[in-house]
Amino acid sequence: xxxxxxxxxxAILSVAGFVxxxxxxxxxxxxxxxxxHSLPNYYGWFGFIMASVPAVLVLAVWMIGQPxxxxxxxxxxxxxxxxxxxxxxxxxxxDVRRVASGLDVAVAQGALTEDEANNIRTxxxxxxxxxxxxxxxxxxxxxxPVLQAAQDYREMSRVGAxxxxxxxxxxxxxxxxxxxxxxxxxxxxxxxVEQVVLAxxxxxxxxAILTTVGIVLSMLTESLRFFTMYPAADFFFSLTWSPNFxxxxxxxxxxxLWGTLYISFVSMLVAVPIGLFSAIYLAEYASNRVxxxxxxxxxxxxxxxxxxxxxxxxxxxxxxxxxxxxxxxxLGNSGSSVMTAGIVIGILNIPFISSLADDIINAVPQxxxxxxxxxGATKSETIRKVVLPAALPGIMGAVLMAASRAIGETxxxxxxxxxxxxxxxxxxxxxxxxxxxxxxxxxxxTEFNSPETLVAFALGMSxxxxxxxxxxxxxxIVRKYREQYE
Amino acid sequence: xSDATAANPMPAAAPARGKTSLYTQxxxxxxxxAAEARFKMYGLVAIVVSLLVLAVMLFTIFRDGTSAxxxxxxAFPITLEAETLDPAGARNPEDLAKVTTIGYGNLIxxxxxxxxxxxxxxxxxxSDKDISGMISRDAPGRLRDMVLADPSLIGQTIDFSAYATxxxxxxxxxxxxxxxxxxxxxxxxxxxxxxxxxTERGILSIAFNMGFLTNPDASDQRPxxxxxxxxxxxxxxxxxxxxxxxxxxxxxxxxxxxxxxxKNKLTDLIEVNxxxxxxxxxxxxxILGLAIFINFAGLPQSSSLVGALVISLMTLxxxxxxxxxxxxxxxxxxxxxxxxxxxxxxxxxxxxxxxLAMPGILTGTILGLASALGETAPLLxxxxxxxxxxxxxGPLDGGVMDPATxxxxxxxxxxxxxxPAFIERSxxxxxxxxxxxxxxxxxAILLRRRFERRW
Numbered sequence: 001x002x003x004x005x006x007x008x009x010x011a012i013l014s015v016a017g018f019v020x021x022x023x024x025x026x027x028x029x030x031x032x033x034x035x036x037h038s039l040p041n042y043y044g045w046f047g048f049i050m051a052s053v054p055a056v057l058v059l060a061v062w063m064i065g066q067p068x069x070x071x072x073x074x075x076x077x078x079x080x081x082x083x084x085x086x087x088x089x090x091x092x093x094x095d096v097r098r099v100a101s102g103l104d105v106a107v108a109q110g111a112l113t114e115d116e117a118n119n120i121r122t123x124x125x126x127x128x129x130x131x132x133x134x135x136x137x138x139x140x141x142x143x144x145p146v147l148q149a150a151q152d153y154r155e156m157s158r159v160g161a162x163x164x165x166x167x168x169x170x171x172x173x174x175x176x177x178x179x180x181x182x183x184x185x186x187x188x189x190x191x192x193v194e195q196v197v198l199a200x201x202x203x204x205x206x207x208a209i210l211t212t213v214g215i216v217l218s219m220l221t222e223s224l225r226f227f228t229m230y231p232a233a234d235f236f237f238s239l240t241w242s243p244n245f246x247x248x249x250x251x252x253x254x255x256x257l258w259g260t261l262y263i264s265f266v267s268m269l270v271a272v273p274i275g276l277f278s279a280i281y282l283a284e285y286a287s288n289r290v291x292x293x294x295x296x297x298x299x300x301x302x303x304x305x306x307x308x309x310x311x312x313x314x315x316x317x318x319x320x321x322x323x324x325x326x327x328x329x330x331l332g333n334s335g336s337s338v339m340t341a342g343i344v345i346g347i348l349n350i351p352f353i354s355s356l357a358d359d360i361i362n363a364v365p366q367x368x369x370x371x372x373x374x375x376g377a378t379k380s381e382t383i384r385k386v387v388l389p390a391a392l393p394g395i396m397g398a399v400l401m402a403a404s405r406a407i408g409e410t411x412x413x414x415x416x417x418x419x420x421x422x423x424x425x426x427x428x429x430x431x432x433x434x435x436x437x438x439x440x441x442x443x444x445x446t447e448f449n450s451p452e453t454l455v456a457f458a459l460g461m462s463x464x465x466x467x468x469x470x471x472x473x474x475x476x477i478v479r480k481y482r483e484q485y486e
Numbered sequence: 487x488s489d490a491t492a493a494n495p496m497p498a499a500a501p502a503r504g505k506t507s508l509y510t511q512x513x514x515x516x517x518x519x520a521a522e523a524r525f526k527m528y529g530l531v532a533i534v535v536s537l538l539v540l541a542v543m544l545f546t547i548f549r550d551g552t553s554a555x556x557x558x559x560x561a562f563p564i565t566l567e568a569e570t571l572d573p574a575g576a577r578n579p580e581d582l583a584k585v586t587t588i589g590y591g592n593l594i595x596x597x598x599x600x601x602x603x604x605x606x607x608x609x610x611x612x613s614d615k616d617i618s619g620m621i622s623r624d625a626p627g628r629l630r631d632m633v634l635a636d637p638s639l640i641g642q643t644i645d646f647s648a649y650a651t652x653x654x655x656x657x658x659x660x661x662x663x664x665x666x667x668x669x670x671x672x673x674x675x676x677x678x679x680x681x682x683x684x685t686e687r688g689i690l691s692i693a694f695n696m697g698f699l700t701n702p703d704a705s706d707q708r709p710x711x712x713x714x715x716x717x718x719x720x721x722x723x724x725x726x727x728x729x730x731x732x733x734x735x736x737x738x739x740x741x742x743x744x745x746x747x748x749k750n751k752l753t754d755l756i757e758v759n760x761x762x763x764x765x766x767x768x769x770x771x772x773i774l775g776l777a778i779f780i781n782f783a784g785l786p787q788s789s790s791l792v793g794a795l796v797i798s799l800m801t802l803x804x805x806x807x808x809x810x811x812x813x814x815x816x817x818x819x820x821x822x823x824x825x826x827x828x829x830x831x832x833x834x835x836x837x838x839x840x841x842l843a844m845p846g847i848l849t850g851t852i853l854g855l856a857s858a859l860g861e862t863a864p865l866l867x868x869x870x871x872x873x874x875x876x877x878x879x880g881p882l883d884g885g886v887m888d889p890a891t892x893x894x895x896x897x898x899x900x901x902x903x904x905x906p907a908f909i910e911r912s913x914x915x916x917x918x919x920x921x922x923x924x925x926x927x928x929x930a931i932l933l934r935r936r937f938e939r940r941w
Contacts, residue, residue: 194832198746204738205747208759208806211799215770218777274532281529294533301540303923305860307894308916311901312543315550315909347543350536378518380525401765408767410863415901435769435863442773442867448781460773464766471765 006059006165010172014052017176021047021183029185038190046189049196050179055172059164066160073156074149092146099142099150100157118151219464222448222457230451235458241421241432243441243452251455253462255421259431263342263417264406266427270346271406272399275353282354283361284383295358302351306411313344313416326428334418338427341417345409349402356401360394361387393481400474404467410435434463547913547920554914557695557710558655560621560684561647564597566633568641577637590626590633594618594648607683612676620677622649624704624711649697650690652709652907654681658692661906698914702875703896709907712900714915716874720790720890721859721922723878727794727886728801728858733851736805737840743806744813745835764803771800772864780868787869788889790878796868801858808850812843845937849930856926860919862894870895893919 022044029035036043071093078092103120106112112120142150183189227235230251238252278298282291318335325339326332364387372382388395418430419440441456448454506512511519570593574581595618602608602617625648633639649655653673656662658681667673684690701713739756747753775796779785785792816839824834865871870891878888891899893915900912 190830194830197832198742201738201742201746204735205742205756207735207739207799207802208756208763211763211774211802212759214778215766215774218774218782219770222777274536277529277532278536281526281533285526285529294537297540298533298536301536303856303927304543305862305894305919305923307860307862307897308543308547308920311897311909311912311916312546314901315913316542316546347536347539354536378522380522381518383525404765405767408769410767410769410866411898414863415898435767438769438773439863439866442776443869443871457773457777460770464770467765467767468762471762 003059003063006168007056010052010055010059010168013172013176014048017047017051017179018044019047020176021179024180024183025185025187025189028183036185037188038193042189042193043183043187045193046187047176047179047183049193050175051172052175053196054175055168058171059168062160062164062167066157066164070153070156070160074152078145078149095146096149096153099146100153103150103154118155120147120151215464219457219461222454223461226451226454226458229454235455239423241437243455245450245452249452249455251451253434253459255423256432256434256437256459257462258423259338259417259421260407260433260435262338262427262431263345263413263433264403266338266342267345267349267406268399268403270343271349271353271402274346275350275402276357276395278350279354279357279361280383280388283358284379284387295355298351298354300351301347302355306348306409307415309344309348310411310415313340313412317344318416321428329428331426331428332430334428334430336416336418336430338417338429338431341413341433342427344412344416345406348409348412349406352405353398353402356398357391357395360391360398363394364390393477396481397474397478400470400477404470404474407470408435408463408467410439414439434459438463547916550910551913551915551917553659553661554910554917555695555698556659556692557697558650558658558690558692559647560598560650560690561645562598562601562689563643564594564601564629564646565643566640567593571633571640572637577640579634579637582634582637585630587626587630590630591618591623594621594625594629594646602680605687605689607680607687609676609680609683612674612680616674616677617680620650620654620681622651622708622710624649624708649710650681652905654678654690655692655710656907656910657681658685658690659910661910698911699918702877703873703891703899704875705873706903706905706908709903709905709911712908712911714893714896714918716877717891717893717896717915718918719878719885720793720870721893723790723881723886723890724794724797724892725855725859726881727791728798728855729851731794731798732801732805732854736802736809736851737847739802740806740809740813741835741840744810745831745839760803760806763799764807767863768800768861769863769867771796772867774799775864775868786887786889788872788874788891789887790870790890790892791886792868793865793870793890793892794886796864797858797861800861800864801854804854804857805851808854809843809847812846812850813839815846816842842939845933845939849934852926852930852933856923856930859922859926860894862892862898865892865895866898871899873899893922 022040025036025043026033026040033040074093074096103112103117107114107117230249235251236253238250239254240250240252241255243249243251278294282295286294314336318337318340321337321339321343322333322335326334326337368386368390369382372386373379377385413433414436417432417436419432419436420430421432421437422429424431438456438459441453441459568575570589571585572582595614598621599614599617625646628648629646650658651673653662653667653670654677657667657673657678662670662673662678664675664678667675667678681690697711698713699718700715701711702716704710704712743753743756747756775792779792779795780787785795820838820842821834824838825831829837869889872889872891874889874891876888878890879885897912897915897919900908900915
């Protein structure tokens with residue numbers, strides 16, 4: 001029985017649970033809800049939950065567990081050397097699954113009877129040709145162990161499906177019966193239902209933790225696999241990056257890190273002064289009318305997708321810098337360069353710094369400004385000597401967060417910085433960053449067993465650690481040095 | 487702070503000041519006033535620069551992109567010769583299908599050249615290949631589909647309109663000129679001269695092109711027939727799924743954290759994680775999606791489902807932060823009143839706090855979705871940058887598992903092709919993307935204006 005049908009039946013049983021429990025509660029209370037402990041609907045919901053939640057949970061666990069279990073069982077078919085290597089093992093089981101589903105299709109179309117599918121042997125002729133007649137294309141000829149494994153796979157899946165169906169039914173009906181029997185006017189249905197709802201709420205809020213765990217685990221395991229193939233010291237300290245998909249790659253992090261930091265530095269040179277001065281002007285000088293127009297306009301920049309900035313870098317900023325700066329100065333003739341990417345990322349970060357700094361400056365109490373102005377300082381003196389020092393920790397935090405965004409920015413550098421990994425000081429040269437290389441190593445058809453692909457996970461891990469460190473540093477600065485007013 | 491102000495060169499600290507009128511400024515005052523004006527100007531310049539950059543960016547994109555919505559087409563009568571298209575003469579669908587697009591291409595080229603001769607349009611030195619080369623390579627396929635769908639057309643003369651190639655289209659839009667054509671192997675000067683005549687005669691015309699919004703992507707050779715159809719469907723599927731995934735989970739998590747969570751280690755851990763996830767670079771989520779959803783869970787690559795899962799994880803922190811703010815904005819008096827008349831904590835939240843916070847929650851969700859719509863980097867890693875020409879199935883037929891692209895990814899993949907016609911398409915795609923963003927943001931603002939309550 002298909003999972004979908006099973007879920008539909010569980011849904012029907014759950015609705016039946018709702019109706020039956022609600023009716024029973026009302027009937028036992030003599031038709032007046034006032035005699036019940038909880039409102040009648042809570043009895044209904046209790047029936048619904050009892051009929052659905054345990055059944056669905058077990059079903060989900062079963063669906064995840066069954067393939068893993070079957071693979072373990074089938075390992076016995078193959079000689080140990082065939083499944084030693086993880087990659088070979090994955091491929092082999094993909095083959096087994098494909099043959100098994102091919103047999104399923106053949107049976108469904110009537111090209112094979114159920115019996116034939118279970119007893120077909122490679123000795124009787126090519127299985128691949130027979131499956132090809134029903135439209136199942138297999139990459140290579142089916143070997144006897146694979147066929148044998150596929151037949152067993154089908155058998156086990158069939159048994160598994162029957163077991164799954166029975167177990168789900170038993171749980172759903174059992175839950176329903178239990179719920180009906182538990183229903184009586186004294187039963188505290190509302191409390192029970194609220195407990196379940198609370199559990200759901202807690203579960204939802206732990207997704208944030210699960211995501212972090214998922215990020216760290218997925219990158220850590222693949223990075224460790226990478227370091228078994230490629231020495232970690234070479235990755236962290238080598239000065240060359242020249243991946244080669246035929247092997248013998250040099251995968252040094254340093255040129256990429258240099259490009260990343262250089263571009264981020266340029267972007268901060270653009271974003272910090274402009275963002276900070278706009279924030280100061282908006283917070284201290286601008287009239288309410290100007291502020292109400294300009295502030296949303298600057299925030300429009302933040303709402304524009306980064307790929308738009310990428311195209312802007314590629315089509316407008318890059319050629320402009322090349323034609324008017326790089327070529328006349330003799331510094332290079334590449335449209336994509338550190339300057340292109342840096343300036344555009346800087347523009348992207350202006351609203352980020354400006355709105356954070358604006359909030360921080362506004363949080364400095366007015367009394368401090370009044371004190372300074374009262375002593376005869378001009379407005380700019382007040383800002384420079386009183387407001388900014390007071391806001392400094394917050395502004396530092398904002399700057400660090402902007403830096404972490406610049407380091408993690410992907411689309412602008414992919415489209416505007418170039419792809420050549422080099423250690424160079426010339427800002428009009430094309431350089432590349434960690435994020436660009438993650439994209440280029442992982443896009444396209446890739447096998448996850450070569451160091452050239454897996455290096456992307458190590459790069460991702462480095463990127464994650466750097467940005468996380470910057471963000472934590474920002475938090476610490478803000479927490480530690482924040483002035484507490486009032 | 488006191489140090490800072492003491493170090494200030496205060497007027498009082500200048501004892502040398504003689505008897506001067508208050509109305510004449512001394513040097514120090516002038517200097518200080520000049521510094522004041524300078525400082526104010528820096529701020530003004532900063533604002534002007536950032537707004538100018540925004541304006542330049544939008545201007546270039548609209549300048550390059552609006553022409554993508556218009557497309558040159560060539561319209562001429564074509565006779566569907568029975569001897570070419572149905573040599574057997576039986577109108578048997580299987581026989582008809584044996585005639586390939588090459589056969590149709592030859593037919594179109596021949597008929598177009600004949601038509602020009604019949605109309606007396608001649609350009610010196612133009613070859614037949616040049617003439618047929620003005621019609622998009624997309625036309626034979628379209629004509630073939632038309633004939634296969636309706637075999638009774640064979641033998642008739644019909645009015646056929648086909649896209650002109652990207653270069654001819656570019657010539658009409660001013661992107662290609664006679665000078666550039668001389669250097670370009672894909673277009674000849676004679677073709678452009680012919681194009682001038684055809685435009686005068688009304689055979690070649692430029693008009694609004696619906697195909698840009700509905701066609702699937704096309705190969706490097708056919709920029710004129712590339713469209714956003716699949717990208718728009720893909721983005722639409724993803725946004726619907728993101729909404730379905732994030733709204734319930736986000737609201738549930740926020741309710742727990744705002745209303746129920748005790749102050750303990752677990753709550754702290756959750757809070758720290760949410761704020762950190764909001765700062766993790768988007769590409770890291772792409773790696774997560776690749777490793778977990780595709781490699782581990784075996785979900786299909788390039789599908790909108792995987793894209794939506796990845797984007798949901800990214801958007802969740804944003805939505806949780808917005809929702810928590812909305813829930814916090816509901817005054818405690820509401821909760822006290824509900825608790826006071828005997829509602830349980832859960833009933834208070836679900837019957838009173840949540841409905842009052844709903845406008846704020848929806849506004850935050852729409853804004854979160856708007857930023858999710860523009861997300862590109864993680865989608866590149868899960869294969870949504872692939873070249874997809876088949877429309878995904880309907881949402882109920884498992885279309886979310888079919889390969890698709892998304893609007894911002896389409897912008898990227900067109901921008902990385904060499905033909906300048908694709909830059910125009912790319913900018914056009916940005917205009918479509920920005921239009922969606924504007925609609926979503928305006929909806930959020932209206933929602934806020936209409937329902938926001940100040941307590």
